Amino acid sequence: MIGISDVEAAAERIAGHVVRTPTLPSPGLTTLLGAPVTVKLELLQRTGSFKARGATAKLLSLSEQERAAGVVAVSGGNHGIALSMMAAALDVKATVVMPRSAPARAVEIAESAGASVQLTDDMAGAFALMPQLQEEGLTLVHPFDDPVLIAGQGTVGLELAADAGELTDVLVSIGGGGLIAGVATALRDRRPDVRIWGVETEGAEAMSRALAAGGPVPVELTSVVSTLSAPAVSPLTYEHVSTQVDEVLVVSDREAVQGTLDLADHAKVWAEPAAGCLLPAARRVLERVGEGARLGLVVCGGNATTGDVMGWAERFGLR
Incomplete structure (x- = not known):
């Protein structure tokens, strides 16, 4: 704790x-x-x-190598918005995975901030995609388990x-x-x-x-x-x-x-x-x-x- x-x-x-x-x-x-x-x-x-608070704390804790490789998050909306916008402000590349049920505005904001957005059928599918993206070198910014x-x-x-x-x-x-x-x-x-x-x-x-x-x-x-x-x-x-x-x-x-x-x-x-x-x-x-x-x-x-x-x-x- x-x-x-x-x-x-x-x-x-x-x-x-x-x-x-x-x-x-x-x-x-x-x-x-x-x-x-x-x-x-x-x-x-x-x-x-x-969500901007936790996302910023995590981004600022990363090594230069991790920041250069980029980050990935799964989100129902707000975490994706926060990570996308704060990553852009700190010059870190972000990927956000959201279920198709996520608010359209959240997807739009994340994309406009420069994040790569991937949509899955549901939230369980979004979380299931995380290990694969981490294997590609991206650092996970978990929405709560960190x-x-x-x-x-x-x-x-x-x-x-x-x-x-x-x-x-x-x-x-x-x-x-x-x-x-x-x-x-x-x-x-x-x-x-x-x-x-x-x-x-x-x-x-x-x-x-x-x-x-x-x-x-x-x-x-x-x-x-x-x-x-x-x-x-x-x-x-x-x-x-x-x-x-x-x-x-x-x-x-x-x-x-x-x-x-x-x-x-x-x-x-x-x-x-x-x-x-x-x-x-x-x-x-x-x-x-x-x-x-x-x-x-x-x-x-x-x-x-x-x-x-x-x-x-x-x-x-x-x-």
Whole structure:
């Protein structure tokens, strides 16, 4: 497991390459949920999500030989965007493998940044292609199973701990678990009394299934939220979550999309369903912990188009 010194070192390494995103009280969400809410706006990060942090930390850790040979990543969207853009900024050649279900905008951004994009039928197929590309000399930048990358994502937690007022509960979305592993490491050092809640969507519940099974297990992916769709978590992220996170909650795709609409209406931010899922989960947290709760929400990304969200809203009968 990584420690706080790893996160602090990552913060020093990536400073100047990424944005220290705003941590702000949200009057609109406070009114909506009936409890004080603070938001960490990672959707304002370079590349539109927290993923820029881990990708940059990993790229800056590579040797000159590795940088010259290039890197490869598998992604449901945001990791591919982040690696493509940050690799271009650091003059490293990138290859990104995505499932055909990945948002078209993610593919377009990765290609426009100069990355070579390969599409596979599904996420499992994308991960299966990795060994072959590594044999060709490319360095894998895994979306979550990498201590250097997790430490980079943990800088979100360092900033939240430093910039937020009093908090009792922090909610973090989970795909493969890299973000929550890093954030939990930072918060357990800086804010040890805060409860940490992970949030997944039905059909992308790799971490909650792993917790129930006592270790990582493969899951069938059916969620529309491709940016949370990992076919399994890793032993590394499982270990962090099982020891540092209070509980993982699972919400429906419909609730996650409604959460995206609520964030637009009440928080005035355009997030993706991977962040929208935090709102229905926050309501459950408030029901459990009762009065006195002060929530922190890590709004992880905003790389969904208006067309994407409107399409999902129509599919689920939302307004």
